[in-house]
Amino acid sequence: MRLLWINFVLFLAFGQFIFATGNTFDSGRGQAPDSSANFSLPLPHLKAPSDNAFDVTTKPLFVWESDNSSDNYRFQLSADSLFGNPLINDTTHLNLFMSPIKLEHYTTYYWRIRAEKANVHGPWTEIRRLTTLRAGPTLLNPVNNKTGIPINSSLKWQNLESAEKYQIHVFDNPEFSQPLYDVVVNEPFAARLPLEIARRYYWRVRAYIDGSWSDWSNTGTFTTEEPEEGWFLVPDMQKPPLKKVFFNDSKIGWAITPQGGVCHTEDGGISWTIQFYDSLRVFNDLYFVSDSNGWVIGEEGIILKTENGGRDWKRQNSKTPNSLSALCFSDARNGWAVGRYGTILLTKDGGRNWQALPPLRDYNYTAVSFCCNDTGWIAGYYINNNFNDPVLLKTTDGGQTWISTQPDQLTTIRDILFVESSHGWMTADNGLLLYSNDGGTSWNEQLHKSGLNLSSLWFSDPISGYVVGSEGTIFRTSDGGISWEKEESGTTENLITLQFVRGGPGWAVTESGRLLKTNTGISPTLIQKTPVTAVTQDFILFQNYPNPFNPTTAIRYQLSAVSDVELTVYNILGQNIQTLVKERQNPGKYQLQWKADNYPSGVYFYRLTVNGSSRMRKMMLLK
Structure with missing residues (x-):
């Protein structure tokens, strides 16, 4: 009898204590009293979401009032009110909790929290219920x-x-x-x-x-969609200003920014993401030999390399504190970087080791171009006279030794590019474009637009190229620079850099960092909008080889039946200058050599007429 009385008193006392603390049994949602709770810890007050909240986001934020007596809070979320297997059972020292998982749409969930300190915990709060919103359309x-x-x-x-x-x-x-x-x-x-x-x-x-x-x-x-022809300004679309771009194909490219950033695009320059940023750095050039391997260079001798398309960058030892301005690679292993105070660096192992060549300290170098592992050129200027005293150097041993090849009466060299060991171009102030067909020994004027500055040029071969400059100027040639056609850029801003991918689009960057693009392409085949091999039912006319040539080239064609054949060469004016074949021929493949010793440099056409049907192709003589 005495034992029963003690149990009854304890039951009343415990029940009254539970009532006082608010940790009551919730018969509707199944929460029973927690006998292990330390009721000296305060019971948190839930704020959001409210009880029975509807249309709650699938990534909700849970909020409650905090206090200074607790170290942490335990948060539980469950799909059932008994919390038999909580979906979330985690702790936080904040008075809010963001769901780490996305909840199911149009589903009911239950949540609660309790205070914790050291090895003890307080009672659970009341259980709140929420229902997430419906799923959106597909x-x-x-x-x-x-x-x-x-x-x-x-x-x-x-x-x-x-x-x-x-x-x-x-x-x-x-x-x-x-x-x-x-x-x-x-x-x-x-x-x-x-x-x-x-x-x-x-x-x-x-x-x-x-x-x-x-x-x-x-x-x-x-x-x-993009315009099929002509240049257009790419909308900014939250992208940072660009300084220079480099593309390996029509979609994948990279850019450096004026503020020490490297950006990446996978849609041909329409949208960009920042891959690397250091506000203390100034980058001046970049070069990629594949979709994985690339470099950027800049002030204070900085050289960074990536081997995973720009996701990670590692610094390489340039062995110089001098600023680097221009970069060129002939393949994945052989590269050159040039800069201030006569700095010339070369690597033969993909940048793991850079060799600093003895500098000519009185010169700053601004451009470098290599057409192969051995032959290259560097352009720059004499420091004391700023840009007024240019220097142009050439190497035939991969950069170990250099000789001067600069033309007379030239002020400022802005850019230089050689596509072969013989054929190269360079731009200079006052709208001047020069061409060399002997590896830079002599230079001839191809374009002179007084009052303009031509800043950057690009050739994919000795026939087709572009040059850009001040006031939105763009010129294009499809005959090796004999004639130049002006194109509308859609801007009056100065254009500072230019790049194309062979047979694909091209990009130019304005002085303010905006991007221009064209889908016209730079290859002769694309400009003519004709396939590489002209085919009819009866014959095939192949492209001559080599092209450009000096002074002999091979012309090939194929006949499928006995035919009356005439093969004729025309000059740029459309005048018939030589008939190579005029006879009846059997089916088969034919090849003959055309020798142009007695003809000047320029564009020529050859036409094959078979049984009254004709096909014509273009070729380029460069002496």
Whole structure:
């Protein structure tokens, strides 16, 4: 009898203590008293989400009032009110908790917390219930990451049952800041919005059902079409200003920025991501020999290399404190860097070791070009006279020794490029472009645009090239520089750098860091818009080889049947200068040599006529 009385008293006391602390049994959500709790720790007060909250995001933020007597808080989230197997069971010292997992759509969850200090814990708070919002629509068109989307295309998504309307967000950045369009439509599953050319967009949609909005759809992204011809300014689209670009193909490229950054693009320069940034650095040039291996150089002798496409960069020992201005590689192992105070560096092992050549300290070097492992050129100027006393050096032993080859009466060399050991070009002040066909021994004027500065040039072969300069100037040649055609750039800004990929697009960078692009291409084949091999049912006319040539080249063709054949050569004026074949021939392959000893340098055409059908090709004589 006495034992029963003691138990009854304890039961009343414990029940009263529980009531006083608020840790009551919750018969509706299954929470029983916690006999191990230390009730001296305060019971946290839950703030958000509120109890029975509806349309909660699938990555919710949980908030409660904190106190100074607890070290940590334990947070639990469960799909059932008994918390038999919590989805989240974690601790935090803050008074808030962001769900580390994405919750299921349109699902009910339960959550609670308790205070903890040292090895003891307080009682659990009351259990709160929440229900996540409905899943958003599925995006259908454009397909994610699709390029070349027409600007008049409609955005389409999957219709949700009972949806009254849809909200569409369109952005020009993946962070979804400042939407370009925020539109609500009543149409079931489509919207047409004004889009711009050559722009990358990000979009999402949500539906309004039974008085509330669903979750946003997954994010979709697409890039609109680019002009097939001509130059256009690439929209900035949150990208930093660029200083110089380098592309290995029509899509994959890198750029350096004026503020010590390296950026990467995978869509031909339409959008860029920052791969490396150091505000204390100034980069001046970059070069990639593959999609993985590349270098950047800059002030204070900095050389960085990447072996994984720019995700990681490692510093290489340049062995000089002098600023580096220009960089060139002939292959993955052989490279050269030049800079101030006569600095010339070379590597033969991909940059693991850089050799510093004895400098000519009175000169600053600004450009370097190598056409192979042995033959290269460096351009610069005499320091005391700034740009007024230029220097041009040539090496034929990979950079170990150099000789001067500079032309007379030249002021400032801005850029130099050799595509072969004989054929090269350089730009200078006052709109001057010079050409050499003897490896830089002599130079001839090809272009002179007084009042302009030509800053950068690019040739993929001795026939086709571009040059850019001040006031948005762009000139193009398809005959080795004999004639130049001006192209519209769409800007009056000074253009400072230029690069093309062979047979593909080209890019130019303005003085303010904007990017211009053209899809016209630089290869002669693409400029003529003809295939490499001209084919008809009866014959094939092949491209001559070599091309350019001096003074002999081979012309080949193939006949499929007995035919009347005539092969004729024309000059740039369309005048017939020589008939090479005029006879009836049997089926088979034919080759003959055309010797042009008595003809001047320039563009020539050869035409093959077979049974009245003709094909013509272009060739280039460079003496």
